[in-house]
Amino acid sequence: MSDGVEIIGTGIHPFGRFEDRTVTDMGVAAVSDALADAGNPRIDAAFCGTAYSGVAAGHRVLTQLARTGIPIVDVEAGCASGAAALGLAAGAIRSGERDCVLVFGMEKMPKGMIRSSFFEPWQEQAGLTPAPAYFALRAQRLMREAGLTKDDLAAVVVKNRRNGIDNPNAMFRKPVTAEDVLASRVVCEPLHLWMLCSPNEGAAAVVLRRGDGGTQLRAACLRSHLPGSVLAESTPMAGIDDRDITPPSALAAADAYAIAGLGPDDIDVVECQDTDAARELLAYEELGLCAPGEQAELLRSGAVMLGGRCPVNPSGGLLSKGEPLGASAVGQVVELVHQLEGQAGTRQVDGARTALAHTVGRGANASVVILTR
């Protein structure tokens, strides 16, 4: 029996703001597209990544498509929810228990700063929960340790927003200049408004099947933080020290590379978590795309631009697409399947054969997915 996992269909509902649509509507659109793309196969399980959609959210979608009766499991792992669902689905196929599994992610986020039941009410009242402030502290530290400037942060935004122009599923499709980015208001120094992604709405879906052909899902790995990561996405209330602590994104990357039998130098295209511009630069190091502290060199070399050696966020990233938590990681995979199949249009990375998707967020949860063709 084959132990490979093929991706045989993809579907996506654009990411943005859709006042007249429910999260179920968006899930139905993405799932029905993915099922049609896969040739409407019989699916024997479904995993739905979502954080804000409530009880049995996946069931509500599959009820509308007459696809119930199978096990349907909602999966919450913060910003990595969709990748966690993907990992469970791939595991179910590799174990021999399932042959064809649907994975989807969907979200309809409130506007503005993300509110999370992760925190106790008193922590909110005391002002200890502002996500952008934690991002800012991490950005300041990275800038200090890697010799990065605000101009480098702006360059990431300019790159990703440029890429997003050609992505019909992105929320922001207008180019920006570094001057525009630096002229936007400071949310939490050193982060300006346009350096931060917008929580929003959307859905994405893929169909997985046992098999050794086509686009292969080689690894979908999820890890959490180790004790001590003071600025990791665990958002500790206080009191921990991260000297010599490996971050969860690096743990997930090491797992995924080992399982796929590949290394960072083998990867042709990357979609990574650019919640803020500095987060993308930190991911370069965590994913092994550059040595620690060499982000500036990698960015300025052009290697991460479309046309470079390893383009990062050709979709436009979260800075262009926005971040619907549960849909985010599955959306990355949809983009990368299009890249590997040569269907990414003007965003196409020529000859891409290997692709990596990365998410990290509350928990902390970090995921790395590797695809090959």
Place this chain on the structure above:
Amino acid sequence: MIDLLEVDATTGGARLIGGYSPSSGHHHFPLAPVCPYTGADDVERSLLPTTGTLWAWTAVTTPPPGYDGPIPYGFGVVELDEIGLRVVGRLTETDPSALREGQPMHLVAEQIGDVTVWAFTPA
């Protein structure tokens, strides 16, 4: 809500209530049932040093959900003297350009609505 701070009724001086595990040699804050680093169950209640140096800082300019206190407010990480523990929390300085890396800081208690919370102020 767990006990985070011990405030002296006479002087108003505040101490953070943390923990120490003799077997791991690590301090932590807030006080946890086991050592967050090793899981050891030998945690002792420990009042932490009240001074430290500034390690990272910013200011929050938009109220986060559920927060009704003053805006802007400082936010940062202070590395405590003697034990090296890094503590995340409020800063009394609201202008990031007025602060510098390694600046000496000390602990104060701040009242935000009904909540008494730790904060650091330039020494």
